[in-house]
Amino acid sequence: MKKIIILICVALFISCSKDDLGQTEVKTIVINGDNTLTSTPKQLTVTVLPGDATNKEITWSISDPTIAVITETGLLTGLKNGTVKVTATAKDGSGTKGDKTYTVSGITGPTVFIQSIAITGANITNGQPLQLTTQILPANASNKTLNWTISSQAIATISADGLLTPRLNGTVTVTANSNDGSGKSAQIQVAISGVTTVYATTVRAESILLWQRNNGGWGKAVPDLNDYNLAQTDQQKAAALASKNNTDTTIDNGHVVTELRWLLADYKTTNNPNYLAAAEKAIDWLFLAQYANGGWPQYYPDKSGYRHQITYNDNAIANVMNLMWDIIKGKNNLELINPVYKDKATTAFNKGIDIILQTQITYKGKKTVWCAQHDEVTLQPALARSYELPSFSGSESVGIVRVLMLVEQPSAAVKQAVKDAVDWFNGAKLTGIATQKITDASQPTGQDVIVVSSPGNILWARFYDLTNNLPMFCGRDGIPKATLAEIENERRVNYSWYGNWPNSLIGSEYSNWKVKHGL
Numbered sequence: 032m033k034k035i036i037i038l039i040c041v042a043l044f045i046s047c048s049k050d051d052l053g054q055t056e057v058k059t060i061v062i063n064g065d066n067t068l069t070s071t072p073k074q075l076t077v078t079v080l081p082g083d084a085t086n087k088e089i090t091w092s093i094s095d096p097t098i099a100v101i102t103e104t105g106l107l108t109g110l111k112n113g114t115v116k117v118t119a120t121a122k123d124g125s126g127t128k129g130d131k132t133y134t135v136s137g138i139t140g141p142t143v144f145i146q147s148i149a150i151t152g153a154n155i156t157n158g159q160p161l162q163l164t165t166q167i168l169p170a171n172a173s174n175k176t177l178n179w180t181i182s183s184q185a186i187a188t189i190s191a192d193g194l195l196t197p198r199l200n201g202t203v204t205v206t207a208n209s210n211d212g213s214g215k216s217a218q219i220q221v222a223i224s225g226v227t228t229v230y231a232t233t234v235r236a237e238s239i240l241l242w243q244r245n246n247g248g249w250g251k252a253v254p255d256l257n258d259y260n261l262a263q264t265d266q267q268k269a270a271a272l273a274s275k276n277n278t279d280t281t282i283d284n285g286h287v288v289t290e291l292r293w294l295l296a297d298y299k300t301t302n303n304p305n306y307l308a309a310a311e312k313a314i315d316w317l318f319l320a321q322y323a324n325g326g327w328p329q330y331y332p333d334k335s336g337y338r339h340q341i342t343y344n345d346n347a348i349a350n351v352m353n354l355m356w357d358i359i360k361g362k363n364n365l366e367l368i369n370p371v372y373k374d375k376a377t378t379a380f381n382k383g384i385d386i387i388l389q390t391q392i393t394y395k396g397k398k399t400v401w402c403a404q405h406d407e408v409t410l411q412p413a414l415a416r417s418y419e420l421p422s423f424s425g426s427e428s429v430g431i432v433r434v435l436m437l438v439e440q441p442s443a444a445v446k447q448a449v450k451d452a453v454d455w456f457n458g459a460k461l462t463g464i465a466t467q468k469i470t471d472a473s474q475p476t477g478q479d480v481i482v483v484s485s486p487g488n489i490l491w492a493r494f495y496d497l498t499n500n501l502p503m504f505c506g507r508d509g510i511p512k513a514t515l516a517e518i519e520n521e522r523r524v525n526y527s528w529y530g531n532w533p534n535s536l537i538g539s540e541y542s543n544w545k546v547k548h549g550l
Contacts, residue, residue, distance in 0.1 A: 057084045057121040060129030068099065068109045069137040072174055072210070075105040077119050077129060086123040086360050093117055099135055100212035108174050108211055109135040110142040124439020142173045145209045148217035152205070155197055158225035163193040165207055165217070174211035181205050184369050185308035187223060197223045198304040230303035235259045239290045240309055241271045247316030248280025248287050248331070256289050278333040280316065283342070287313055288350040295364040311368055314358070317351055318375055322407055324389070325382030327351055329404070337404065337415045341390065344403035344415060348383065349430030355380040356437050386410075387431055388444055391451070392423060394500060398451035400428035403494075412497060417509040418522055423500065425459060425491035428452060429532045436544050446548065453541050456533040461490045461502065466515075466529050474520045480528075482515055490529045504528060 059080040064073070079087040091101045094116040101107045101117060112135050121127040149166040167175050181189045182204040187197045189205055202222045209215040238259040242249055252274060253259060263271065282288065291313035298306035320331035326341030327348050328334055342348060357365040358376035390405045391398045392412060402412030403424045412421035432452045438445050465485035470478055492502035496511065503511050506518035515528055544550075 055081060055083050055085050056125040057123050057127045060089065060119050060121060060127055062117065062119055062129050062131040066131055066133050068107060068133045068135045070109060072106050072108040072176065075107055088122040089119045090122060091119055102210050106210050109138050112136050112138050143169060143171050144211055144213040145172045145215045148207055148209065148215055150207055150217045150219040152219050152221055154222040156225050158197050158227060160194055160196045163195055163205065176210045178208045178210055183308065185304040185311060195221060197226045199308060200224050200226050231301040232303060233297045233301060234262050236294055236297035236306050238263050239294055240305065241268060243309055244277055244280050245275045246280055247312040249290050250277055250279045250281060251286065256285060279330055281330045282327060282347045282351055283329050284345060285350060287317065288354050295367055298367060299364055307367065314372060318379060321379055325386030326407055339407060340404040340413050341407050342404050343401055343427040343431055346427060346430040349434050352380060352383050352434045384438060387435060388448055391448055398448060399423055399455040400452050401431050403427045417507050418505040420505055420511055422494035422497055422503055425495060426493050426530060426532045429536050432536060441548060446550065453537050456537050459491055459495060461492065463488065464490060476520055476524045478524050479520060480523045490531060491533055493528050
């Protein structure tokens, strides 16, 4: 009976271990196998609990690198006889660790490290697999095992023993890394041709491929993303091919992030490497488009007009940051891309967090929220379209806070930024009103949007004036107004001036986030 009660308690504990984003944290890590190590390297594995933990990745570390070394993948190599402790730490931010002390024996002489690696290979002209070989010096190196990686898994794959298998015509760089702790590596570039394999396709992915620009991004030629689900006409195909070199590629309105996510989803169902290659090309575009300070412009490389500004508008940067997070965590199909992107995404995400902190607006000595766009040099709130004035954003700021709340081990600055933003949202509530869309033949659009009384209802304005923190509305004349009724009918009807965007954020999401971080 006691054992049954314990099991029930453990099950309840695990079931309640989800964080505010619905993710299950790692609670236990056990390093499998016995605790002996001979002169033969040992591949370590772990058991991670609970079984449904969202992120089961770990990092390896060792107490004394003079006795043994361990690679990123957990290959443990003894260097001299003795004892050493190996630790596996969860990557999900939970701080969970597992360790084991190994007794190293059977090492009869000093470890001989690899001094050089040379790869022998050739270009592939027939589309067939090629076995790469290596020459490792000195010949008596203690550990000659290598870790093979490839620059594009869409073009070709590489096996653990160096068998290169083509998937598409193109060029790849293959790298062989030593596993003995010497840090030695070698590279070879292989041009591949002669691949004739025909892969399964989808209408959506083929449409997306057609409209992808040569730089890896997409413009707004397909403004409704759902139109990718339609087979493109001859006229559309001609227009797409003629625009391949256009530079008006953008993260606005969900572009690039949506297209590459759909490509990966279709790659998962078809195994068509063209879709993976196109998605990775788009990710490369996102890395290239990021400013050194961490922000992303609305368009890249065309930065005319206001396109150069750091753009939070319509969740542009939030979409990119969420994508980077998925690359880091290897989820939502981003586990399908080349693992080399993880480190790049980590750098890009961290820089993005930095610029978010730097652009948070200070009002009367206190941090608040963000403008829909900020100047990339001064970092100050900036003007976009004539009716999108520098302001506090009651909409875009929600997505930004959610990005900050992704950080697993938030600094004091990140915690304060979230708290200050939530404080602002609470102070900016508009109670007792709602918007109503009505038919009005007297208006140019035949419709109108009016503000009506609605006891108990809570809304936020899209924009708040930077000078008085009050709701602000603006027509195409660029002149700010205090009420929605003061701007022209076309702008009243065709823009989202009010919404309940922060509602769930400042409620359960924020409460759970505070509990998670002991606040």
